[in-house]
Amino acid sequence: MDNTEIYILSGFLGSGKTTLLKQLLEDERKQGRKVAVMMNELGKVSIDSDSVDEDVPLKELLDGCICCTISDKLEAQLQELLTVEKPEAIYIETTGAAHPVEVLDSILSPLFADRIIVKGITSVVDGPRWLNRKLLSPQVQQLLIEQVRHADLIVLNKSDQLTDADQSQLTMEIQALNSRAFSILTSYSKIAIKQIRGMSSREKSGAARSHVLSDLKLSSYVYQFQSTVNQSDFEDFLRSLPDTVYRIKGYLKLAPSRYPSLFQFSYGMPLFMQENINMPLNMVFIGENMDWSKIENQLKMLEETASNSSEW
Numbered sequence: 001m002d003n004t005e006i007y008i009l010s011g012f013l014g015s016g017k018t019t020l021l022k023q024l025l026e027d028e029r030k031q032g033r034k035v036a037v038m039m040n041e042l043g044k045v046s047i048d049s050d051s052v053d054e055d056v057p058l059k060e061l062l063d064g065c066i067c068c069t070i071s072d073k074l075e076a077q078l079q080e081l082l083t084v085e086k087p088e089a090i091y092i093e094t095t096g097a098a099h100p101v102e103v104l105d106s107i108l109s110p111l112f113a114d115r116i117i118v119k120g121i122t123s124v125v126d127g128p129r130w131l132n133r134k135l136l137s138p139q140v141q142q143l144l145i146e147q148v149r150h151a152d153l154i155v156l157n158k159s160d161q162l163t164d165a166d167q168s169q170l171t172m173e174i175q176a177l178n179s180r181a182f183s184i185l186t187s188y189s190k191i192a193i194k195q196i197r198g199m200s201s202r203e204k205s206g207a208a209r210s211h212v213l214s215d216l217k218l219s220s221y222v223y224q225f226q227s228t229v230n231q232s233d234f235e236d237f238l239r240s241l242p243d244t245v246y247r248i249k250g251y252l253k254l255a256p257s258r259y260p261s262l263f264q265f266s267y268g269m270p271l272f273m274q275e276n277i278n279m280p281l282n283m284v285f286i287g288e289n290m291d292w293s294k295i296e297n298q299l300k301m302l303e304e305t306a307s308n309s310s311e312w
Contacts, residue, residue: 003117004082005089007196008103010147011124012140013096016157020124020189021093027193028089036087038077075109082112090116099143100150101246101286104220105266110250110282113222120152121218122196124189127158127170148174150218150288154183155191180217221292225281228253229302230309231272237298238270244290250283251275255306 007024009017021037028035081090094103100121107118125148133141148154154174159167167185174183184191231254238248248265254272260281262273285295 002088003115004087006107006116006118007089007091008100008107008118008121009091009093009124010098010100010103010121010151011096011155012126012129012144012147015096015124015126015129016155016186016189017093017096017124020122020155020191021091023189023191024091024193024196033088034085035089035091036081036085038074038081038090038092074106075111078107078109079112082115097143099146100218101146104218104286105247105249108220108222108249108284108286110284111280113220113250113282113284114224114280118220121150122153122155123147123151124155124157125170125174127156127166127185128161130156130173131162131166131170145177148177148181151178151181152217153195154178154181155189156183156185157189158187159185160187218286218288219290219292221285221287221290221295223250223283223285223296223299225252225283225299225303227303227307228255228257229299229306230255233302233305235270237302238265240298241295242287242290245285245287247286248283251279251281252283253281255309 009021011017025035025037078090081087092103092107100123103121104118107116125144129136130144133144136144156167156170156174159170162170171183171185182195184195229252234252234254246266248263250263251260252263253260257274259275259277260279262275262279263283264271264273283299285292
């Protein structure tokens with residue numbers, strides 16, 4: 001079976017994410033594909049779940065943000081969807097307060113990262129709110145900028161409420177922040193669905209080369225260890241990493257232990273936790289402007305060095 005496609009819908013509260021989701025699900029129904037939806041609300045009661053048809057598996061993550069308080073619940077529900085429902089695609093609608101890096105971090109569990117393909121992040125921008133963002137708190141302003149900066153496709157919504165001059169200013173400001181993403185002016189989040197489907201076509205067209213070429217946007221990479229590594233060598237590898245590696249998490253076997261350690265790396269801080277059962281030796285990396293082939297070669301060398309030293 002092919003890996004499950006993951007589509008992330010990002011954007012601040014009220015920007016039009018749910019309206020876009022409805023269109024995407026309608027298109028999937030016409031295509032006859034099996035899909036599932038995960039919706040994340042900050043309140044205790046979901047207000048949007050009635051927009052998803054009864055025959056679409058729906059997981060709701062309530063009373064917490066996908067990327068902090070309920071990250072464990074998200075992992076469990078995603079694993080259940082992948083194992084039980086086996087959908088061809090999963091749409092994840094995040095809260096308006098979610099940061100793209102944190103969302104990716106929550107989704108990419110070492111337990112199943114090798115079974116999913118993150119197709120990309122679509123950020124829905126409320127045009128009038130963006131142009132008046134100076135009225136918002138500095139934290140919210142920064143979040144809006146991050147949601148634009150890390151997007152693969154940007155939907156500039158509510159353009160019908162803007163003058164031509166405002167539309168030009170909005171487009172110019174967004175493209176200055178993220179020139180790599182495709183941005184489109186819309187009303188009611190109406191876009192050609194093929195634009196979402198083709199979001200990672202650049203990546204797909206070079207699937208065999210995608211680890212060789214530098215990935216200029218926020219991207220992820222999964223490495224599967226085949227053998228043990230030396231902890232001191234692994235720590236040297238961590239110190240050599242560029243600042244644009246934001247997160248690492250997964251399992252690795254450190255010589256001479258029988259069982260793997262859970263490893264987490266966030267904001268430059270490494271953490272090792274010894275496990276007492278065998279786990280899949282998957283390591284998930286999230287970074288920006290990365291040449292993942294270089295990382296892959298370094299990790300292979302770590303394994304070779306460890307196996308050579310064990311033969312002495």
